[in-house]
Amino acid sequence: MNGTREREGHGPAATARLLTRPLAAALWRSRAEPADPDPPWPFILRWTRFFGIGRLPFRIVGQGFDLFIAVILLFSGIATVSERMAPRVPYDPLYGPARPAPSPTFMVVLLAVWLAAPLALRRRHPLGAWRMSAAGMLVTGLFVHEDARFVPTGVIAMLFVLYMVAVRCSRETTIGVALVTVFGAGLLQPRTAAGAAVLIAVPLLVGFLVRMRRTSRRELEQQERRHRDAEAVLLERQRIARELHDVVAHHMSMIAIQAEAAPYKTPDVPDETRADLAEIRATALDALREMRRILGVLRQEDGAVTAPQPSLDRLDELLAGARGTGLEVSTKIIGDVSGLPPGVGLTAYRIVQEALSNAMRHAPGSAVGVEIARAGGILRLSVVNGPPAPGHSPTPSPPGAGHGLVGMRERVAMLGGELSAVPIAQGGFAVTATLPETAPPDAPSAPVPPPDAFPADGARPGTSAP
Template identity: 45%
Template sequence: MELPAGLVRLAQPLALAVVTGRADPPFPRSRRLRIPIPASLRLLPFHAVDLIVVANLLAFWLVYSGGMGPLLGDGRLTPFYPGWWLSLATMASSVPVLLREHWPLTAWRIALAGVFVTAPIQDTLDGMGGLPVPLPAVVTYLLVVYSVAVRCERRITVGVWIVSMLVMALLSSGFDEIAMAAILLSVTALLGYNVRTRRLAASLLAEEERRSKGALTAQAALEERARIARELHDVVAHHMSVIAIQAEAVPLQAAGDAERLEEGLREIRALSLSAMTEMRRVLGVLRDEDGHTDTAPQPGLGRLEELVGTARSAGLTVTLSLGGDLTGLPTAASLSAYRIAQESLSNAMRHAPGSNVSMRIDRSIAELRIHVANDAGDALRHSPTKPGHTGHGLIGMRERVSMLGGRLWAGPVGTGFAITVILPIMEEA
């Protein structure tokens, strides 16, 4: 026979409270509730004083010494109750105060049993404050109900309240006592539930903040990877273009001359080592093997002559013109200008081999202007690739310029191609 649904819903919180319910783990405690002990005063192996533990010990002592402890020596009770009964009543009314921090439901169950043990003693003592049990036992009971409301889910708290009211109705001798018990239990349970709700909200907020920080960290890592990818693209594209052109041109230039062939191979080896060194430097900006940031300097416009010399050795005719003082530029602007010039020369090598390239870099007070233009070179005769095609290099340039808040124009000019970039010069913080 199935029980009615309403009866099942009523029985479930009662079963959770009395038998099957479990308390949630304690909430993280504020550091302000722990007072560090100076090393010179540490007589015991404790590094701090926990104020919650101190408060529970103090409450236990007050409950014990304020009413239940003296019962053991009360001569009026000796004819009616054996010593073990009085000891049991004393322990059931005070020990739950010590247990409520770690085992709130266990503490409540012991306190509930203590109510039945101390109620006859209260009758013998002829009442005490209009309550069916001694006042110290009432204090203990309210403390453990508060702990249950803070640490347990709502159904368990409701079950504890219902069981408590049933017990109070059973032991009380009048409506006034039942009403007083209902008020005390309701206020205590609502106070604990409110504290639980606020702590849960604070915990969820802290978790959300941790997730937000994790998301921001992941986003920063992705941005860093994208930056490294741009750097690697520029390094590899430029050096591999030069190496490929050199590897094709050296045998033709040597024409069987072993000495010229050896010299050309030395140049290719030097370019390969330079590419590997620069790639290691780019990757080192992220982390070295020990987890420390690499402080090796990134290339800037100070290495422009070296860059142009490499392009000339690959067969380009490069005319370089500089205007203004290019020293003392912010690192980001100098690095981006170098990479833009490097990518422009790489594009010319790939799509217009043997072309004439004019490069002009000017600096004003607030801007750095870069203009690179090349003609078709040998592309019209030997390459089916259109001069305006630049692959991913132009995308990388736009990303760099956008990152610095600059402007870029790129496109075919006559039979060649031209790129103009204007970067704002902003001093680093």
């Protein structure tokens, strides 16, 4: 079978496919990549900031430049095409070769527009602009004099379009565009085909190098974003492990103490029961040592966490701090939220803390509604904020921020709950969570969220919970 594949990869048929694929991609099959909606200013043009132009969006400035050059090429092309389409006048020894300037006709104007329009379209449709420019050059060459078939306005527009094709299209498509353009140049004027090939190669080569640089930079940014997301997941799991150590260690210690004290409360405890209680104490202490060995090392990576972990009993303190920053916080508590399991209470506190932190940063001065309901073994949280108050502007997120949702998802998934964090129609944001007080037996372990599920540019959802 390998020999068959090798034979299929060589020979005239394979060579024909290798040649026709770029041509098919250039002429009808391929499409250009979508344009960057907010491209940065090139480094060599950043000096324009001193004149105010560089502070405008580069996409608008670039399109305006193309339109300006296209208008200039249009009017100069009308004169050039009209002159080259006019019949030649025999040389007059008395009056010389001078003749009246020919008046532009409808065909002249149509050809001039055809040659200049691709320049205005190259940013939106690079391949379409190239096809239009190539067709315009070929058609114009049929109407002008044989020794002057390359109209300068069409050549200038074609060079600009070729650069954009190389930047926005694949390598296969760029090769096909180069082959077709060189072949067309040789077909129009064979004696200048070599020079035309060199001129065509310059914008294609420059555009290809720009494309390679942008691709490398984009891949590097994606790798850094994936690394930041993975690091955020690991850091949050370390935090959860430390908190799990605090919560479980307390209960295991209580089991060991109660098992040791139980025989002294009742003097007539049977020896068999004493042995069982001693076994329970020993098992609890072994489990506690093993857990400290596995999880306790995480407490030493960035210093031991000895402070008690917060719960909803500190909700008033958290809300007071949020009000102190200018938020208008209203609360609604349904049911008794005291006595929650430590893990549930801690997770609920962190979710409310993260949602308020997001509101402080992205919607300063907004109205925030916090609702907590406990019923039927389920704790429901809802934190909804409106748009920023008049006169307030969102605070840009620091570099590397944007991982708050990672932590919330990890915590909720650990408890077998559900989390929703979505924008609302009024311009604000809503974070809702459902936390079971007792995790179901078949609750899955916390999955690693995909990197593209979280923003990497600091946009909402916000930052990691402190």
